[in-house]
Amino acid sequence: MEGIYAFCVGLMTACGIFLTLRGRTFSVVVGLTLLSYAVNLFLFASGRLKLDGAAVLGMSEEYGDPLPQALVLTAIVIGFAMTAFAVILAMRARADLGNDHVDGRIPQTKEQVRQKSGGQR
């Protein structure tokens, strides 16, 4: 079980990072969402995986580690606030700058630059 759990966390991290490296704000926001899932699962797993062991006294014989759970619970809520902030920032950037590129302007390719400087000459 630990093996596929680790695989899933790794895959989600990779997908999240690939998306955060894209050039448009919305992809970055989706990437951040994926990445925060992965981070939450990662933190949660630091208390080791446990089946049928909810940390409620009297419900089971052995309990899962409650500390990472408490940590992750607030992390989920703060993660929502962060995603919301990023996405609103993206909207504001588009409203003020007229495009949704992460740099605030669409970068020119080398050919475009060449054409432009050629035209100026």
Add this chain to the structure above:
Amino acid sequence: MNTLLCIPLLVLLGTLVPLCSTRYSRTACAFLTAALPAIALFLMLQLAPAVLDGQRFQTSLAWVPSLGLNLAFRLDGLTLLFSILILGIGLLVILYARYYLSNNDNIGKFFCYLILFMFAMLGVVMSDNLIQIWVFWELTSISSFLLISFWSSKSEARKGARMALTITGAGGLFLLAGLLMLGNVVGSFDLQTVLDSGDLIRAHSAYPVITVLILVGAFTKSAQFPFHFWLPNAMAAPTPVSSYLHSATMVKAGIFLMARFYPSLAGTDLWFLIVSMTGLATFLLGGYLALFQHDLKGLLANSTISHLGLITLLLGMGSDLALVAAIFHIINHATFKASLFMAAGIIDHESGSRDMRQLNGLWKYMPYTATLAMVASSAMAGVPLLNGFLSKEMFFNETLHQDSLGSLSWMVPVMATLGGVLSVAYSTRFVHDVFFNGEPINLPKTPHEPPRYMRVPVEILVALCLLVGIFPGWIVGDLLYSASFSALNAPVPEYSLAIWHGFNIPLLMSVIALLGGLFVYYNRQHLFKFQAQFPSNDPKILFERAIQQLVAKAAWFIGLFENGSLQRYMYFLFMFTIIVSAYPLLDLDTTAGRRPEIPLDALSITGAVLLSIASLATVIWHRRRMVALLTVSVVGLIVTLAFVRFSAPDLALTQLSVEVVTMILLMLALFFLPQKTPKESSPRRVVRDLGISAMIGGIVGTVIYALMTRPLDTISDFFTENSKTGGGGTNVVNVILVDFRGFDTLGEITVLGIAALGIFKLIARMRLYMPSSNEQGRPWSSDRHPLMLAVVSQSLLPLALLVSAYIFLRGHNMPGGGFIAGLITSVAVIQLYVAHGVDWIKDRLKLDYQIMIGSGIGIAALTGLGSWFFGRPFLTSWFDYFYLPVIGKFELASAMLFDLGVYLTVVGATMLILANLGQLTTSERAVFEEEE
């Protein structure tokens, strides 16, 4: 000693006086400003007799004792001498400045800066603690900056001030490093301890570094070669400032420092070589440059550099008598140079020019000022019967009795005589060019004598030059002796202050210097022609160019990394992450640990496969944004299920409700953003990014696998054991959140509230393009609020709120709590918004979400503060059990109140974000429909 503390404090208080009295006349302002420093001087003079008898006053208040930093002041001979110079000349300068500054200048501001400098300088000389010396030292640099740039509309004033601050401020940093090392070596920052442990310091391996660092600090401040160039540029300051800071006091701070640390640092070849050679070079260079200045103040500035070099040279000679001579020359130079600057200021003020090519024959117009200036410049030249002659004789005598250069030591007296020649030459030029030598040329004003009281400060100083010159022992003998005694920290050798020592070599050197100087001045035309062959290189321009080059280089270097592209920053960040996190993994022998794995089952495999497919699909279809949003929500749901599977019901509940809120938020956002992402990454970029993300994914997966397969050593047993007995709840996760780690939670909901308010501000005044159709060009549905949804949502609301209340109440003992209940409430209200629109809700639900956030955080914080009333630490919780007839046994806990705060903050924050974003669509669309 309270008086000791009063002296600097009075002066500090004095900085406020001119600001308050600036509305009165300039005379009143000047007198009020002078009052407090005058009292300080009076107090100082009352202590003087005891100090002259060899007593030393010290006072100390603990400041940061753990760092060895005390607010400590001392008064010994050296301090007394400098304090009298600072306060005495300061008072004269205040009187002088009252006449010098015009009505257009803000005299209150000027006096405020001037007194601030006085305080800083007094602090430097009176401090009894190394770090405290440095603090005041930097304060002198800053107040000097403010004073030089007083006429800030002039470009040269700004440039000169910046240069002075750069040089002296940078030197100050060297000094700080040196002082910290010195304090470390000695083991104390107490000045007297440092002065008493000279042998320890000189034997220490760090001695050369300490000496060089401290000397760089002293040399920059005292304008020693090669840092001398800032001083002539500081002449852009008003002349009272030049007279006070840049001749009498501040530039002496470096000299003071060398004299102060003389017992600790001097006495080695390293000290002699650096200090004496720097002093000699400065002495000659300053004299040479002074000769060729056409600006009156430029001449005086360069001559100041030269005289500072002379004092430095004396300090570097290594004999105790040379130190006595150095201190004597400090007094003499301060008196004659301050009076010369004041005279130059009078000439500038009354004739409108400082250029010696225009100023000629002023004797006719201002004979009285001319006489004063001539006496002062004779003192500068070292003419007998004036104070400059005495210290110069002592200087010549010392150059004959040193052997710091071995067999080359004979060069020092020769060069000293040469310096004397230059000194006589420029002094002669000052007198002859300005007061004689024909008629004035094109002066803006007809020169005349200054107001009566403007001359008083000059008269006092010139009288002192004469008195010291004729009755040296009587006037300054005691002061000089006690200053030398405390500077040496040892008995003072025999010396004689007599005017006449018989026919000897120093007298011969003086005669050569006088005659040679006159000869050089007479033949100055040849020298000027020779000098004109050099290309002029103004240090100001060179300095500015160097600064600009530095800035350009720095900008270029930063540009290599920071080019404004987020993608590049992310690339650097992730590459760095790979390097930092992969490296330790190389040392890990096996990936899998010894902890047995949980056996696989079909359900988990199904979940894992779905999660993998959904994650990959998000990446593959990320350019079709709606599809990517749907797949990412699938990932979120499976994460929720994973929490259920691995015994974390609280997390599952939280994740599920956050998932709903996040998706609504992202859909709303997508409405305003382009529906598709263009294909713009180059294939190379895609391959690179795939490589990076695969590497990091692999590392993260490895780390978590290695972690999970190793045994757990947890601190959670404490929480599990004390949850019921200490926190009164059986749901350990919730008890940790609201009780054990309640302070963390308080911080977290504060962050949440701040983020929501930040978003609220971002949304306000946002102007967005509103698409009227979807991406296929199909217009939006005209039925904005479907009837079915509206009806269902309304009946759903009370149920949802009931669930949320239930989840909230049971939170302490069963999965649930404020966070989850808050999110469920938000979802319930949001579906109402979706079904009915913002306007409908606004009429019915009168809630201010900002107040909700505020009251939530407030309740949580007040609950924490409440425990103070019972004498317990912040956020101590309380709980007890009660019985009610119908309900039965139930529990009340203060943690519940805290959880209510959490609940309110979560609801407020979520709704503030979503309701405002949703409102954006409604208000804009209403406008759109009207246009149709």
